[in-house]
Amino acid sequence: MTAEVNIDLKDYSYSVIVGNKNLDRIGEIINKTLPDTVRTFVISDTNVFSIYGDRVINNLKKAQLKPTYELFPAGEENKNLLTARKFYDKLVEHQMDRSSLIISLGGGVVGDLAGFVAATFMRGVKFAQLPTTLLAQVDSSVGGKVAVNHEKGKNLIGTFYQPDFVLTDVSTLNTLEKNEIISGMAEVIKHGMILDKDYFNYIDNNISEILDLTPTSLIQLVKKSCQLKGSVVKKDEKENDYRKILNFGHTIGHALEVITKYKKYKHGEAVSIGMVYNCKLAYKMGLIDYDVIDRLITLLSYVGLPTEIPKNIGADQILEAIKKDKKSYQNKVPMILPTAIGKVEISNQWSEEDLKSIIK
Ligand SMILES: NC(=O)c1ccc[n+]([C@@H]2O[C@H](COP(=O)([O-])OP(=O)(O)OC[C@H]3O[C@@H](n4cnc5c(N)ncnc54)[C@H](O)[C@@H]3O)[C@@H](O)[C@H]2O)c1
Numbered sequence: 001m002t003a004e005v006n007i008d009l010k011d012y013s014y015s016v017i018v019g020n021k022n023l024d025r026i027g028e029i030i031n032k033t034l035p036d037t038v039r040t041f042v043i044s045d046t047n048v049f050s051i052y053g054d055r056v057i058n059n060l061k062k063a064q065l066k067p068t069y070e071l072f073p074a075g076e077e078n079k080n081l082l083t084a085r086k087f088y089d090k091l092v093e094h095q096m097d098r099s100s101l102i103i104s105l106g107g108g109v110v111g112d113l114a115g116f117v118a119a120t121f122m123r124g125v126k127f128a129q130l131p132t133t134l135l136a137q138v139d140s141s142v143g144g145k146v147a148v149n150h151e152k153g154k155n156l157i158g159t160f161y162q163p164d165f166v167l168t169d170v171s172t173l174n175t176l177e178k179n180e181i182i183s184g185m186a187e188v189i190k191h192g193m194i195l196d197k198d199y200f201n202y203i204d205n206n207i208s209e210i211l212d213l214t215p216t217s218l219i220q221l222v223k224k225s226c227q228l229k230g231s232v233v234k235k236d237e238k239e240n241d242y243r244k245i246l247n248f249g250h251t252i253g254h255a256l257e258v259i260t261k262y263k264k265y266k267h268g269e270a271v272s273i274g275m276v277y278n279c280k281l282a283y284k285m286g287l288i289d290y291d292v293i294d295r296l297i298t299l300l301s302y303v304g305l306p307t308e309i310p311k312n313i314g315a316d317q318i319l320e321a322i323k324k325d326k327k328s329y330q331n332k333v334p335m336i337l338p339t340a341i342g343k344v345e346i347s348n349q350w351s352e353e354d355l356k357s358i359i360k
Contacts, residue, residue: 022169044104168222334346
């Protein structure tokens with residue numbers, strides 16, 4: 001079983017091809033979609049390449065796509081300009097040009113960094129993603145945000161740059177650590193919560209198969225999440241307004257990450273807590289019934305995601321961190337609040353008092 005999702009962005013449209021064992025199709029897909037490609041340059045991290053590198057390189061060689069590869073040590077701390085610079089040096093050294101294709105093989109860190117390099121090298125070269133974490137497959141490979149971190153903040157240096165295609169192999173998730181799967185599930189559940197009640201129900205009804213990494217349910221999951229995210233990006237590619245709904249759970253989640261210095265929570269875990277508190281805020285404001293919170297908490301807990309702000313973190317600390325958020329304008333950040341499962345609104349109407357009271 002395979003699935004193909006068209007991310008419809010006019011001149012920048014592209015396909016996300018989802019399947020099991022898709023890594024073995026990379027050469028065939030390049031020759032079909034980008035037939036003028038002369039050479040390929042794979043960017044990966046040391047972890048992912050040690051598992052999948054040979055397979056991808058051999059496949060590219062067989063397809064006469066003259067592959068070269070360069071690696072960087074895995075980790076968010078390496079998603080920076082220094083690493084990007086090393087890749088520019090290597091691209092020049094290997095005489096890559098605009099007929100070359102940069103391929104990212106890895107999670108969101110690799111995709112963001114390789115995408116940033118592809119967007120900026122020679123004012124933009126062809127780019128394809130082979131995402132290997134759940135987060136990258138359902139979220140970061142769609143939408144064209146590419147970036148590196150600055151010491152003062154995450155993703156501060158970046159742009160929008162859509163790939164030429166995304167080739168997703170759900171079987172790569174079998175080697176991913178369980179906590180990475182759990183963390184990625186927060187974004188999947190987010191897609192159901194903000195956009196599609198049927199999808200939320202699908203996740204809820206099939207959660208055991210999904211967590212067991214059954215290929216058919218994973219393909220269905222990745223396909224649906226990419227379709228939903230794609231539909232948002234189509235309406236608002238550059239995040240002028242509507243795309244902000246994808247930040248559901250992220251404002252409070254980001255505050256928790258900052259307060260705990262990015263050490264206590266994986267991103268998805270912080271988002272999970274953030275989604276619950278956004279729901280509590282919506283309940284306090286009379287936008288939803290308690291049943292919505294109940295269903296969300298039950299599902300998140302089953303997956304193994306946290307749902308509560310720890311007692312040692314106070315409401316004031318959270319509010320202060322929210323005000324410093326890069327999305328803050330005049331000390332106020334819009335909150336994405338549910339009005340039902342599958343529906344949200346972007347609200348500036350929330351009050352600090354309400355937020356404090358739900359945190360207490
Ligand atoms: N561009 C976007 O729209 C967007 C959206 C969300 C997140 N992001 C970015 O994504 C990044 C996080 O991505 P992530 O969660 O994928 O983390 P990651 O890329 O750091 O991967 C997590 C870990 O898993 C390892 N790994 C990856 N795939 C593996 C596999 N199949 N088997 C074994 N190990 C594997 C990696 O080496 C790494 O150690 C952040 O930098 C975040 O800013 C971007």
